[in-house]
Amino acid sequence: EKWATTRPKHPPTTLALQHFDSTYSVQLGQLWPSVRAALLSERKYGALLNHFSHDASPADLEAQGCRDFITDTDTQAQLCSEQEPEVRLEEEDGVSLKKSHADQQLSSLRLSPNIKCLVFPRGNITRFKPAKPDMLGYLGYYLMDAASMLPCLVLDVQEGHSVLDLCAAPGGKALALLQTQSIDFLCVNDTSVSRTTRLKRVFHSYVPKQLLSKQKLRITSFDGTKWGEIERDTFDRVLVDVPCTTDRHSLIEDDNNIFSKSRTGERRGLPQLQLELLLAGIEAACPGGEIVYSTCTLSQVQNQSVVEQAVSLALEDRGIQLQVVDLRPLTHMFRKTFHFAPDLHVGEMVIPHLAANFGPIYMCKLKRLT
Amino acid sequence: TLLSAQRSHDAAPLCSKPVTELSLRSLANMGFTDIQAEQIYDSVSKARGGSTAKHVLSTLTALFSMGLNPSSVLKLLEKCPELYTVKEPQLQQRIDNLRKLGLVEGSLQRTVSHHPQILTVPVKTIKNVVVFLRENCLFTTHQITDILRDSPATLQENLDQLEYKFQYVYFRMGIKQTEMLKTRLFRFTLDEVRCRHTFLERRGLYQTPDKKGQTAVINPKLDSVLNIDLDTFLSNVAKASAEEYDVFQRLMAREWQEQEHYGKIEADS
Ligand SMILES: C[S@@+](CC[C@H](N)C(=O)[O-])C[C@H]1O[C@@H](n2cnc3c(N)ncnc32)[C@H](O)[C@@H]1O
Structure with a gap:
């Protein structure tokens, strides 16, 4: 009787698992059991160091065995990826999806020295303690999936840039972007008012007021799909971190779950919403600007398909030519910390693994040529 | 009881008259070699002294009643020295109970040799x-x-x-x-x-x-x-x-x- 369940027969978490079993076993094949076990087990976090806190010294965390994964890279991997580009050039992905030269990308992979994210090493399951406020009340670090740092790094923010974060709440990635301290103007948007309120609270616990002035930061609650109508050809960088099936979350939390019967319509509509958000982000970027699309789902329909459609629709309907940027140098660099899905047609994806239980995070970078 | 006395008599033919005092000689009489007898004697004296020594012989007799030979009995005691402190009536009761539960000859001996702790568990x-x-x-x-x-x-x-x-x-x-x-x-x-x-x-x-x-x-x-x-x-x-x-x-x-x-x-x- 101890095992007789009192839960409803088909709780949303169970429906989510059934759905993933049928789609991901096909999509990931042999990899799925391993990813599945990781998704259903305790995840790992990363501690994004807050430069604005007096307690931001990583010494304490390093004493516990943590390391900054961004500087602790696989040097050997870097070497062999540098020898590779010639071979890669032969690959052609069709008319609209040209991958740029790998060697070009290597030199343009300038990661901000100010973003530091500490993680416990592979196989180590130690948990982080909650961050403590310094004497001014600023917290020393922000705990988040370390793989969510990658879209921020990939965005490659440079001195003087203006940046749009189209779906920003609760603000983890925006906080990472602020750490670079090179952004001229940051615009953070999220359609949900309650979530933007939460984002503001996060900002106030991490960032000094003078950096949150109207000249430097704008926080809005618009429907992101409409952005192209408001402000076109404007931003140097646009992050489009869309709502998705939040795979990990959907497997553990029944409340408010996207797989509950009452949200079926919303769930089915996700790829369309994602496409519209990405297209709006593309329009918001200036010619020559760069857009990063990211999700925390493994779903091909919400990842690669959305990007592919956006690329062709941008050209057909809006005359915007895009280039898919090759992120392989980056995956090579960080393969000591993350497991990446092999051979995606466009973009890169961190897949969960018990020994490195981060992700899933999908990301794809587009460069506006026109 | 008559029955258990009878059984111990059968199983340990060398022990012809009831002995109560633990000595190397009484152990030798039960069939232990000199070295084995010394080993037992040592462990008993190291154990709880007086009170144990008094009933050890009857305890051993009960173990023999399962049809074990001296070296098996010794191994058993090495594995589980607590058995020295179990008194004969309890031990006999526990053995009888295991038999009643279906551990017949052969499997009883094997089970006890493999896991002698079973005899320390009250009926x-x-x-x-x-x-x-x-x-x-x-x-x-x-x-x-x-x-x-x-x-x-x-x-x-x-x-x-x-x-x-x-x-x-x-x-x-x-x-x-x-x-x-x-x-x-x-x-x-x-x-x-x-x-x-x-x-x-x-x-x-x-x-x-x-x-x-x-x-x-x-x-x-x-x-x-x-x-x-x-x-x-x-x-x-x-x-x-x-x-x-x-x-x-x-x-x-x-x-x-x-x-x-x-x-x-x-x-x-
Ligand atoms: C994956 S979350 C963003 C997480 C955030 N980037 C971070 O790192 O903390 C997706 C967000 O998209 C927002 N969203 C949903 N529909 C939207 C829309 N039409 N326009 C703008 N934001 C939207 C949701 O409120 C949600 O906060």
């Missing part, structure tokens, strides 16, 4: 476990004998723990009593069982059967989950790396520890 405790196995787990008398023979340590387990283990395997894994017996389930600790099972379950390779006993995947047999070494389990059944399982085990251990801790706090308040 009442064993009766409770047997009733529990029959009434709560619906094992047949015959199956219970098998459990005693194959996994005698079961008798010393905490009943709550035992119930949890049984229910876990019965309800969560959907395993019937016959298969539990075949796998000698009770030789494994709860944590061993649920760690391997949960690992398979999270990988999508094991499912709890529904009311009709059906599953969407073919569950591996309990035998191939438990009765194989870790490497074979990982390569043939779980199809996972040792690294994954190692991390998983540590995660589970922490999870269970936290649940227990949490449970205790709840029970206290």
Whole structure:
């Protein structure tokens, strides 16, 4: 009787698992059991160091065995990826999806020295303690999936840039972007008012007021799909971190779950919403600007398909030519910390693994040529 | 009783007249070699002194009554020195009880030699476990004998723990009593069982059967989950790396520890 369940027969978490079993076993094949076990087990976090806190010294965390994964890279991997580009050039992905030269990308992979994210090493399951406020009340670090740092790094923010974060709440990635301290103007948007309120609270616990002035930061609650109508050809960088099936979350939390019967319509509509958000982000970027699309789902329909459609629709309907940027140098660099899905047609994806239980995070970078 | 006196007489023919005093000579008379006798003498004097020494000979007589030879008796005592302190009537009662439970000649000796601690368990405790196995787990008398023979340590387990283990395997894994017996389930600790099972379950390779006993995947047999070494389990059944399982085990251990801790706090308040 101890095992007789009192839960409803088909709780949303169970429906989510059934759905993933049928789609991901096909999509990931042999990899799925391993990813599945990781998704259903305790995840790992990363501690994004807050430069604005007096307690931001990583010494304490390093004493516990943590390391900054961004500087602790696989040097050997870097070497062999540098020898590779010639071979890669032969690959052609069709008319609209040209991958740029790998060697070009290597030199343009300038990661901000100010973003530091500490993680416990592979196989180590130690948990982080909650961050403590310094004497001014600023917290020393922000705990988040370390793989969510990658879209921020990939965005490659440079001195003087203006940046749009189209779906920003609760603000983890925006906080990472602020750490670079090179952004001229940051615009953070999220359609949900309650979530933007939460984002503001996060900002106030991490960032000094003078950096949150109207000249430097704008926080809005618009429907992101409409952005192209408001402000076109404007931003140097646009992050489009869309709502998705939040795979990990959907497997553990029944409340408010996207797989509950009452949200079926919303769930089915996700790829369309994602496409519209990405297209709006593309329009918001200036010619020559760069857009990063990211999700925390493994779903091909919400990842690669959305990007592919956006690329062709941008050209057909809006005359915007895009280039898919090759992120392989980056995956090579960080393969000591993350497991990446092999051979995606466009973009890169961190897949969960018990020994490195981060992700899933999908990301794809587009460069506006026109 | 007349009967047990008779039996000890038969089993230890060298001991012709009742002896009460422990001495090397009395031990030699029972059939121990000089060296064996000295070993026993030493351990007894090291044990609890006077009171033990007085009843040791009758205790030994009771052990001989199972038909064990002197060197088997010695091995048994080396494995479980607590037996020196058990008095003859209790010991005899426990042996008789095991016989009543179906451990007949041959299996009795093997079970006792393999797990002499079984003779330190009071008859009442064993009766409770047997009733529990029959009434709560619906094992047949015959199956219970098998459990005693194959996994005698079961008798010393905490009943709550035992119930949890049984229910876990019965309800969560959907395993019937016959298969539990075949796998000698009770030789494994709860944590061993649920760690391997949960690992398979999270990988999508094991499912709890529904009311009709059906599953969407073919569950591996309990035998191939438990009765194989870790490497074979990982390569043939779980199809996972040792690294994954190692991390998983540590995660589970922490999870269970936290649940227990949490449970205790709840029970206290
Ligand atoms: C994956 S979350 C963003 C997480 C955030 N980037 C971070 O790192 O903390 C997706 C967000 O998209 C927002 N969203 C949903 N529909 C939107 C829309 N039409 N326009 C703008 N934001 C939207 C949701 O409120 C949600 O906060």
